[in-house]
Amino acid sequence: SQKIEQNSEALNIQEGKTATLTCNYTNYSPAYLQWYRQDPGRGPVFLLLIRENEKEKRKERLKVTFDTTLKQSLFHITASQPADSATYLCALNQAGTALIFGKGTTLSVSS
């Protein structure tokens, strides 16, 4: 069956370090992958999209990679700040079907 796994439920890092979150999938061939941020009691907010023919995408302190051979995406936040503390969700598509979301990784950045 199709499955999406985000490496861990929780990730704790110190301010200034780089946070790396992992999204692995099986039995999918997604055309793209999206990353969202969700704060407690709020809806997810779109951050980045990376397509299957793109290796890397950047936006300010965020970087996403997509390896279709490994079936994995890495989401990096450089120079992390306490304000980056949130839950980060990855989502995949199959052509013509809805997005499939992972459970999310909760990032805590301590000062």
Next chain:
Amino acid sequence: ETGVTQTPRHLVMGMTNKKSLKCEQHLGHNAMYWYKQSAKKPLELMFVYNFKEQTENNSVPSRFSPECPNSSHLFLHLHTLQPEDSALYLCASSQEPRTEFGYEQYFGPGTRLTVT
């Protein structure tokens, strides 16, 4: 108002009650969605609407009944719910429902539902 709004933000209802959740999007999008988010579980897609027509129903129990009177408004009518239906219900919209184009989804703040 901008973006996607949802009312009420919190709802407590008994198992025999009937209530409705409301969602409105101010983005001019064509597609609207209902998701259920339970603790420790991924977002579960419930319904998809495209130009007011339902295009997807992910085997949702009939005690959940969606309504989409126009492309800006979406309702979720609730009746005879069970305690396990307690969750955060999220509404979202996107430019197009066909996901191969990669349009991002814009979410509302959600309704925290508790069924007693």
